[in-house]
Amino acid sequence: MHIHPFDFSEAHYRVYAAVREAAHPEVLLDIAVLKHLDQTRAQSDVLERFLVEQGGQAVGVMEFATPYYDPKPGALEVRYHLRPEAHSLEDAVWGFLMERLAPHSPKELLAQVREDWPEYRYLLAQGFAEVERRWESVLDLHGFDPAPFERPLPPEMALRPLSELPWQEEGFQRALYALETSLLQDVPSTEPINLWPFEVWQERTLNDPNLLPEGYFLALQGEQMVGVTMLFKSSRPQTLRTGLTGVLRSHRRRGLALALKLRALEFARRYGARYIRTANHQINRPMLAINEALGFIKEPATVLLRLNPVRQKPG
Template sequence: MHIRPFDFSEADYQAYAGVREAAHPEAPLDIAGAQHLDRTRSSSDVMARFLVEQSGQVVGVLEYATPYYDPRPGALEVRYHLRPEAQALEGALWAFLLEQLTPYAPHELLAQVRENWPEYRFFLEQGFAEVERRWESVLDLDHFDPTPFVRPLPPGLVLRPLSELPWQEEGFQRALYQLEIELLADVPSAEPITPWPFEVWQARTLSDPNLLPEGFFLALQGEQLVGVTMLFKSHRPQTLRTGLTGVRQSHRRQGLALALKLRAAEFAKTYGVRYIRTSNHQTNRPMLAINEALGFVKEPAAVLLHKELQS
């Protein structure tokens, strides 16, 4: 076994994708998305990735980094994938990882895996504990009939795509940012979500290569933004993926979240895809209830794992 640093070349991203495809064909790597995440990391982030080789072939990938979506002092997120024929290497990789982490002296490690992956079992064996679950769900638009769910919008409310709004102007961007911050405060999470600074949000969200302004829908009352649902392009065939969906507290219980989801489904069908994918925290019953009613089918859960380290 030979472990070498990832060099962030196109060839190494392709090698990473090959490992992920072999390890988890149901969840292939989005290369463009991964490159965007790597490019938009903060200069203060810790981040290292390695490729694992045997007989000249890349058989695994390993990384540790400051958590991208919820950075906090003393925490590092770890990840590894191995081709099925190389699973026996996981113990050696774990020893290598612990050695690499020594200079940073983290007090907690995080890992995100699916419950049916071998990584889930391995991390539990290393003393990680489950702290939260998110349900991955898929809607097959070929078998979706929106008719029973359609209701008139509340008076004074309209739904408009981002592409029809001045989304490249900073004033509008700040209003959208404030809406997202307000909605994220109500998203269930094992730890309180720390919002990105505005400039970081700009770079990570509005420069995302998978951003789809015409599939990013906002509910407005006059000029006030009161709700949102987002569809992003996906590297999966015939698929769009959902980002944040939510409605301001002042406008809830009026069917607005359902109306946004229906508008997104209508767009996805005309856009020419068959599937919409989404992810919801297991305790987010209002959104889970909407998705279940619409016909989203759950897949194995994505699990957040946590391990305390001795100082």
């Protein structure tokens, strides 16, 4: 086994994607998104990534990093993927990761893996414990009939896409940021959600290479933004993925969340997508209930795991 630092070149990104696809062909890697995540990290973030070779062939990738979406003092997120024929290297890969991250003295390690992946079982054996799980769900628009769900909007409300609004003006962006951060604080989650500063949200969200302004819908009462749902492009064929969906507390129980979802599904169909993918935390029952009613089908859960305290293996 030979281990090489990831050099963030186009060639290494392609190798990373090939290994990921071989390890988990059911979860495609979008290289443009991975680059965007790498390029929009804070300067203070830790990020060390490596390629694993055996017999002259790349058979694995591994990394540890400051959690991107929810950074916490003293926490590092670990990740590794191995081609099926290279699973005998798991102990060696894990030992290398533990040795390399030790100088950072992390208080806890985090990992996110699907429950049907071999990494899940391996990390549990290393002492990781489950914190929470969320489900990816898929809706096939070919079999979807919106008619049973359609209701008139309250007369004072309107649904408009971001593309028809002055979304490139900072004043509008700050109002949108205020809406989204307010909604995120209400998302049911086992772990508290740490909110990004405005400038970080601005760079990471509005410069996302998969941003689809015409598929990013706002519920408006006059000029006040009171709800949102958003679709993003996907590397999967004929697929769009859903981001945050939510409505301010003051405007709930008026059918706005469902109306926003239906408007997004109508757009997706006209856009030429067949599949819509979304993800929900297991305790977010209101949104899970809406998605289940619409016909979204759950896939195996993605599980957040934590190792705390971090102990070095003897020897």
